[in-house]
Amino acid sequence: GAVVSQxxxxxxxxxxxxxxxxxxxxDFQATTMFWYRQFPKQSLMLMATSNEGSKATYEQGVEKDxxxxxxxxxxxxxxxxxxxxxxxxxxxxxxxxGTAGGYTFGSxxxxxxx
Amino acid sequence: QKEVEQDPGPLSVPEGAIVSLNCTxxxxxxxxxxxxxxxxxxxxxxxxxTYSSGNKEDGRFTAQVDxxxxxxxxxxxxxxxxxxATYLCAMGSDSWxxxxxxxxxxxxxxx
Numbered sequence: 001g002a003v004v005s006q007x008x009x010x011x012x013x014x015x016x017x018x019x020x021x022x023x024x025x026x027d028f029q030a031t032t033m034f035w036y037r038q039f040p041k042q043s044l045m046l047m048a049t050s051n052e053g054s055k056a057t058y059e060q061g062v063e064k065d066x067x068x069x070x071x072x073x074x075x076x077x078x079x080x081x082x083x084x085x086x087x088x089x090x091x092x093x094x095x096x097x098g099t100a101g102g103y104t105f106g107s108x109x110x111x112x113x114x
Numbered sequence: 115q116k117e118v119e120q121d122p123g124p125l126s127v128p129e130g131a132i133v134s135l136n137c138t139x140x141x142x143x144x145x146x147x148x149x150x151x152x153x154x155x156x157x158x159x160x161x162x163x164t165y166s167s168g169n170k171e172d173g174r175f176t177a178q179v180d181x182x183x184x185x186x187x188x189x190x191x192x193x194x195x196x197x198x199a200t201y202l203c204a205m206g207s208d209s210w211x212x213x214x215x216x217x218x219x220x221x222x223x224x225x
Binding site for chain 1: 158202216
């Protein structure tokens, strides 16, 4: 079946630095990528939607200058958390939609900002 | 009122019992209904995918959708300790491709 590889699975960074998270669709073309964040014991909250070659569409309340999304190819999308702060510590998950429909989630990235 | 309501649990059942999970929703435009299983510190994995109303069965899992009542269910038969996880319902309409997730129900299957 469809697989989305997400890296890194876990990252610890210092406050004020930037962190890049990658999601790659391994055996299909991801026309749309969704980025979610999840706080402990809470559900997934959609942050932004990106289509290949277009600017991402951010959900209300999500700072686009802080969470930079790049979807430059049909197999790769990245989320960069810029100038990270402890409140950005969370579980970030991507979900890819292919040309045939259907959604596949990455395995998630646990970000801890210290 | 949230668009998707799901009891967070935890729901504890003995091994071999039937696990019954459900979600209610308010948006009548939803046509695609999904159930995901999420183990701790992992990404969700798709269990069941249903379009519109009806039942769908896959092994020990049965998903039901009742659009008239805006109610979906997931049943797990012959539950195993390995079924212990958080189960998330998700739904969306075809036109915009975004999902709305329930809060997730934590399920604990005890040996």
